[in-house]
Amino acid sequence: MSDGTKMSRRQFMKASALAGGGLLLACHLPFGALDAFAAGDAVFAPNAFLRIGTDNSVTIIVNKSEMGQGVYTSLPMLVAEELCCDWKRVTFQASPVAPEYNHAQFGPIMVTGGSTSVRSEWSRLSLAGAAAREMLITAAANEWRVKPGACRAENGIVLGPGGMQISFGKIAAKAAKLPVPKEPKLKSGAKILLGRPFHRLDSPAKINGKAVFGIDVTAPGMLTAVIARPPVFGGQVKSFDASRALAVTGVKQVVAVDAGVAVVADGFWPAQKGRELLDIIWDEGPGGQVSTTLMHEEYARLSATPGLVARKDGDAPTVLSQAKKRFDVEYEVPYLAHATMEPLNCFVDMKQESCLVRTGSQFQTVDRNAAARVAGLKPEQVVFETTFLGGGFGRRACTGSDFVVEAAQVAKAVMQPVKVIRSREDDMRAGYYRPMWYDRIAACLDDKGMPLAWHHRIVGQSIIAGTPFESGMVKDGIDDTSVEGASTTLYDIPNLQVELHSPKNAVPVLWWRSVGHSHTAFVMESFLDELAHAAGKDPYQYRRQLLAKHPRTMKVLEIAAKKGGWGKPLPAGHGRGIAVHESFGSYIAQVAEVSLDVQGNIKVHRVVCAVDCGRIVNPDTIKAQMESGIVFGLSAALHGAITLKDGRVEQGNFDSYPLVRMAAAPRIEVHIIASSEPPGGVGEPGVPPIAPAVANALFAATGARLRSLPMTPDKIRAAVNRG
Amino acid sequence: MIVFNVNGKERRVDVSPDTPLLWVLREKLGLNGSKFGCGEGLCGACTVHIDGYPQRSCITPVGDVQGKKVVTIEGIPENHPLKKAWLAQEVSQCGYCQPGQIMSAVALLDKKPKPTDADIDSAMSGNLCRCGTYGRIRRAIHAAGGKSAPKGGKEL
Missing domain, CATH: 3.10.20.30 (Beta-grasp domain)
Incomplete structure (x- = not known):
């Protein structure tokens, strides 16, 4: 079962049929019916999230996508803690798409995102485990004719007075006949699982090559398709001649879809070969004029004009107009690709009355509904199965469902099982990037050197405008994801104004691991560092002074500084930088130690990270996510840039869009703050602080201040020469 | 054929x-x-x-x-020291790159049973990991280094 998601469909279809079309509505069923559909497999299914078999097996159904963040382990731990089962008997299954599995906070959709998996499911899954435990205990107590209060559960066994005991598996069928408690009580006392490091349940399948990712999905008679896409965004097919492509052995059909021209073959290679032989005339439309150089100029112009006000404390413009000395800076960051290691792909088997989609998605309900629209079916007629995701980072929660829609259109044209695979170049050039941003800030200091006014204008595309989420997520023209991290700064600055311009253009944009924070933390934490140096103060102490009202932020800052050896001597040419940022309910500080080689390449030697993410489930997962966020953020800080010229994306593969490799990966040390605060996220918040920590360390080492990402050798050399 | x-x-x-x-x-x-x-x-x-x-x-x-x-x-047999080390060090995140990482690491240890950090840098720098598991990969290779490796070549 730990191979992943393969088992789920058969079982759920069976469950669904017997439950009269609903999905695992066990809690609304007469429990006798369960034995029938469980077929000797699971006899106890008190709710949508867990099943217990007569063999003591415990299956936890997980409604979050596993894309590396460890939810196939941390969410089962939440259930198992309250269930008091034997952890060694726990396996996981990916949930189907059904209302029971919708996000607990984001409304009626199933989605994995916003670093919310643990924190949004904590209560629901704890209660699911507790309810099952109470039923098992009551069933055993009834057998023994004792009071349930005289019994307890431990490690998969119900223990009664006088040494009586019975395993969960043996009592499960009887427990299934009891009513589900409406208000189950959570355990008191010490936690058995939570807070201790446990091995991931999905690791064995992943190191044996047995884990099924979307790209591994196959079916009898399945075809494989690749799509020739327009060279610019918004371009369309004017006409095409497929005769040469169709002559390639293995090519079966060539069909036009909205995304371009699809070559359908009996394998990836013939499809790819066929695509190269397509003769297509494109209508580029205005997309051919898009250029990031021109956009940069437009953004710079816009930043000189007032935008919509996202936060206003005091009166920054007036204070600045009266200041004796002010600091005016511009910061900029480029478009970024998610570049998941597994290129986007999607399997669809469409029939007249049904449709099966199997893919690695973070956005199941949205994607399923999109497939249904293409198919002309009702959403309930589409079975949507989630595989393992070879990385997500937001790309697989696409507001336009692009990779699902194109596969559904190809499937509709061929009416045979088909998998559309994007080559790396397709994946990198077909859009949905972290937006390019341009920031202009003016600030002045009080007579003690502390920030008195901070006037910040942010220019960049909204990732929400123009999507179905606009009405709920854009308020008075302000998309919070554009300004988060700046408008929400915890620094105590009496006159603070944050404004936003949201220009529109043809380049598709999307959330990218840590969303707005991926840019605002770099800007805020770099410029604050500049002000500290301008005031002649230590950047660490400067931050402490501004965070007096925020003990959690203060604490991570202090731990990172202490463990990172702040103020201690360094080898010649090395520098230390510090940054702290709150995002997704977690507080993180990082200290980076860097040096520069003769070519101007930054070497990051060591990163020390302190994190307060509230109550924790699996500490090793938290460490892993911090390490992951730091390396991910470092790739962007040092290398990442998607640029467009004449409408064409200039990058295509890992030669032109490099990522950090083994030799460049820093030593990373993670310190988790013990906390009883509500849980925060961990998948994303490790990313934002690393770029400014490195930029600040570069300044400490060389005196060069980089206000533009990525920090490439040419920019660094220019900044060093400027002095 | x-x-x-x-x-x-x-x-x-x-x-x-x-x-x-x-x-x-x-x-x-x-x-x-x-x-x-x-x-x-x-x-x-x-x-x-x-x-x-x-x-x-x-x-x-x-x-x-x-x-x-x-x-x-x-x-690669399931009891290969590298596979065991990969589990012990909890290397995998999304897991997509890990088969390739392990194949590069197996080849490294076959040639150099106790690699240095520099050996690991040069043998492993052709393998990208978007989840950033490099530090754990390095630890796993060191942990497996020097332990006798069963030969590959059999279907699991």
Whole structure:
């Protein structure tokens, strides 16, 4: 079962049929019916999230996508803690798409995102485990004719007075006949699982090559398709001649879809070969004029004009107009690709009355509904199965469902099982990037050197405008994801104004691991560092002074500084930088130690990270996510840039869009703050602080201040020469 | 007809000889452990051993492996010290690149049972990991280093 998601469909279809079309509505069923559909497999299914078999097996159904963040382990731990089962008997299954599995906070959709998996499911899954435990205990107590209060559960066994005991598996069928408690009580006392490091349940399948990712999905008679896409965004097919492509052995059909021209073959290679032989005339439309150089100029112009006000404390413009000395800076960051290691792909088997989609998605309900629209079916007629995701980072929660829609259109044209695979170049050039941003800030200091006014204008595309989420997520023209991290700064600055311009253009944009924070933390934490140096103060102490009202932020800052050896001597040419940022309910500080080689390449030697993410489930997962966020953020800080010229994306593969490799990966040390605060996220918040920590360390080492990402050798050399 | 040995078994495939080995393994032989990441030998997700050397199967025409011995992740025994170390160090996150990482690491240890950090840098820098598991990969290789490795070549 730990191979992943393969088992789920058969079982759920069976469950669904017997439950009269609903999905695992066990809690609304007469429990006798369960034995029938469980077929000797699971006899106890008190709710949508867990099943217990007569063999003591415990299956936890997980409604979050596993894309590396460890939810196939941390969410089962939440259930198992309250269930008091034997952890060694726990396996996981990916949930189907059904209302029971919708996000607990984001409304009626199933989605994995916003670093919310643990924190949004904590209560629901704890209660699911507790309810099952109470039923098992009551069933055993009834057998023994004792009071349930005289019994307890431990490690998969119900223990009664006088040494009586019975395993969960043996009592499960009887427990299934009891009513589900409406208000189950959570355990008191010490936690058995939570807070201790446990091995991931999905690791064995992943190191044996047995884990099924979307790209591994196959079916009898399945075809494989690749799509020739327009060279610019918004371009369309004017006409095409497929005769040469169709002559390639293995090519079966060539069909036009909205995304371009699809070559359908009996394998990836013939499809790819066929695509190269397509003769297509494109209508580029205005997309051919898009250029990031021109956009940069437009953004710079816009930043000189007032935008919509996202936060206003005091009166920054007036204070600045009266200041004796002010600091005016511009910061900029480029478009970024998610570049998941597994290129986007999607399997669809469409029939007249049904449709099966199997893919690695973070956005199941949205994607399923999109497939249904293409198919002309009702959403309930589409079975949507989630595989393992070879990385997500937001790309697989696409507001336009692009990779699902194109596969559904190809499937509709061929009416045979088909998998559309994007080559790396397709994946990198077909859009949905972290937006390019341009920031202009003016600030002045009080007579003690502390920030008195901070006037910040942010220019960049909204990732929400123009999507179905606009009405709920854009308020008075302000998309919070554009300004988060700046408008929400915890620094105590009496006159603070944050404004936003949201220009529109043809380049598709999307959330990218840590969303707005991926840019605002770099800007805020770099410029604050500049002000500290301008005031002649230590950047660490400067931050402490501004965070007096925020003990959690203060604490991570202090731990990172202490463990990172702040103020201690360094080898010649090395520098230390510090940054702290709150995002997704977690507080993180990082200290980076860097040096520069003769070519101007930054070497990051060591990163020390302190994190307060509230109550924790699996500490090793938290460490892993911090390490992951730091390396991910470092790739962007040092290398990442998607640029467009004449409408064409200039990058295509890992030669032109490099990522950090083994030799460049820093030593990373993670310190988790013990906390009883509500849980925060961990998948994303490790990313934002690393770029400014490195930029600040570069300044400490060389005196060069980089206000533009990525920090490439040419920019660094220019900044060093400027002095 | 191209004949070669995969994980100890003779295999015959009737495909165009320019087809990359990766797609033959995945689509014709049902061995999905080797992954497609870049198609240009830049990311290492498709790494397999050909006559004992780590190679990028996405840019290796299957015609070139005629008569050769290919070992994939499925052919590395489960009790291999590296696989055990990978579990002990909890390396995998999304897991997509890990088969390729392990194949590169197995080849490194075959050649150099106790590698230095510099050896690891040079042997492993062809394998990208977007989840940033490099530190754990390094620890796992050190942990497995020097332990006797059972030979690969058998189907699991």
